[in-house]
Amino acid sequence: MKLEFHGADQNVTGSCHLLEAAGKKLLIDCGLYQGSRELDEENAEPFGFDPASIDYLLLTHAHLDHCGRIPLLVKQGFTGEIITTAASCELARVVLLDSAKLMEDEADYKTKKAARHGKKEPIKPLYNVVDALNCFGFFGRSVQYNQPVIINEGIQATFIDAGHILGSASIVLDIEHKGRQHRILFSGDLGYNDRAIIKDPETPPQADIVVMETTYGDRLHKPLEPTLEEFYAAIRGTLAKGGNVIIPSFALERAQEMLYYLREGIEQSLLPSYLPVFLDSPMAISATQIFQRHPECFDKETSATLTSGRDPFMFPGLHFSRETADSMAINQFVGGAVIIAGSGMCTGGRVKHHLKHNLWRRDNAIIFVGFAAYGTLARQIVDGAKEVKIFGEEIPVNASIYTIGGFSAHADQAELLAWHQKTGNPKTTFLVHGDKDAMPVFANKLQNTRVEIPALHQRYNLEEWL
Known part of the structure; x- marks a missing residue:
């Protein structure tokens, strides 16, 4: 058995891990690097393996940094089966x-x-729409949580709810090797307990080898209650000044969470009863509709909202801006609106246009509600840049900047440690999907396991690590 690491190694994007076992090659995720130009160029670099040699791709979830290179994988020769929820x-x-x-x-x-x-x-x-359409033909079996699937003789996979985004999973692989059974657990991206909309992460089983994310391995999140208080206060304060609120948001899960909490704020009279809110992201709009089709993934509170006849994502004043003309028309609102637009790290999408039109005004506010990787426009603003370049133009940063970390879809250090403890005493734990500074901090917290922090394209013979 061999395990190779070809993405999200000592950084937080581009997840891609290759397991060779029972005569087959399994890829766990095939994500896009996101952030600076250097990372964009890295997406075009060789995978580190022959795409045509891969038999199966097991996808933990649909965030771009976990699935974004699948069209390129197919374009370069992959003809295997993609398995996910x-x-x-x-x-x-x-x-x-x-x-x-x-x-x-x-x-x-x-x-x-x-x-x-x-x-x-x-x-x-890197790839075009035709390439994306071509890759959909390789999506095969759709799995249900906690229902073991025979991948091939000697390989069984079980997807368990990771509580990160809709449909997200940790993947448990039970492998027969030389007459012995071994269990390898890939965490995927882990959520945390008591989040809105989706269920909590499931308890992982004990495993021999664990490959786990460490995005927030060096810090704790702010509790939800003060996070919401700060969120609502920032909106109210900006509206009182006659300004707009811009929320750069990931289209999956974060945008739906924002709609969920805005609805709750309105219903609880914490926000104006008729608050103009624009969801300006075609992908987020489509994702919201997909959410509405998968109530089986909802937690008890969200299910109760549905049972009462209310849509957890809808409220008066909400506008879906799917067309470009609708997006451009939002610029006519010089004050008093909340604009949710992609992308969360401000690396592309419509949010850059809204920042160009709103970032220079002192009455406005930009509320960051997610992780911003090094090299991204969002990180520059969060780190206090006085001006930033958008579409080749230097834009002054005069708006109020809020960074509200309690909305993160990732488990924090305490939750990651608790999750790892439930895996028993794995012989080896490989840490991935984290900043270089965060990973050693988390590694030093782990006990009763050998810890490895692989470099890009590093390969391991697992027989030496079991």
Whole structure:
């Protein structure tokens, strides 16, 4: 048995792990690197393995940094089966089509810009919409939580609820090797208890080897109650000044959480009864509709809201801005609106346009409700930049900036430690999906296990680690 690491190794994006066992090659996730230009260029680098040699791809969830290179994988020769949950399958289609369209648009923009400088060679996207459509034919079995699936002779997979986003899973692999049974557990991205909408992460089983995320391995989250108080206060304060509130948001889970909490704030009279809210993200709109089709993933509170006849994501004043013209019209609101737009790290999408129109105004506020990786526009603003470059133009940062970390979809250090303790005393724990500074902090907290922090493309013979 061999385990290789080809993404999210000592960084927080691009998850991609390769397990060779029982004569087959299994890829766990195939994500896109997100952030700076250097990471964008890294997406075009070789995978570190031959895509045509992969027999199965097991997808933990549909965030772009876990599924975003699947069209490229297929484009370069993958013909195996992609296995994931039904909700993740639906969400991945929306995410990958959106990603492909953004790549096409960016390539067209760069080609036109280069042409003005006499360069005639067209710039090609990493993949296009046709490539994205082609990869959907390789999505095979949809699995249910806690229902073991025979991947191949000697390999059984069980997906358990990771509580991160709709359909997210940790993957338990039971493998027969040389007459002995071994269990390898991939955490995927882990959520935390008592989040809105979806169920809590399930208790993991004991395992011989654990591969786990460490996004917030060096810190604790703010409790939810003060987080919501700060969120509502920031909105009220901005509205009182006549300003707009811009919320850069990931289209999956975070956008739906924002709608959920805005509805609760209105119903509890913590926000104005008729608050203009624009969900300006075609992908987030489609994702919200997918959420509405998967109530089996909801927690008790959200299920109770549905049972009472209310939609947990709808309220008076909410506008879906799917078309470009609708998005542009939002700029006519010079004060008094909440605008939720993608992307959460401000690396693309419509939020950059809204930042260009609102970031320079002192009456406005930008509320960041998620993780911002190094090198991203969001991180520059969060770190206190006085001005930032958007579409080639230097924009002053005059708006009030709020960073509200309690909404994170990732488990914090305490929750990650609690999750790991439930896996028993694994012989080896591989840490992935974390900043270089955070991973050693978390590694030092782990007990009764050998800890490895793999580098990109590092390979391990598991027989030496079991």
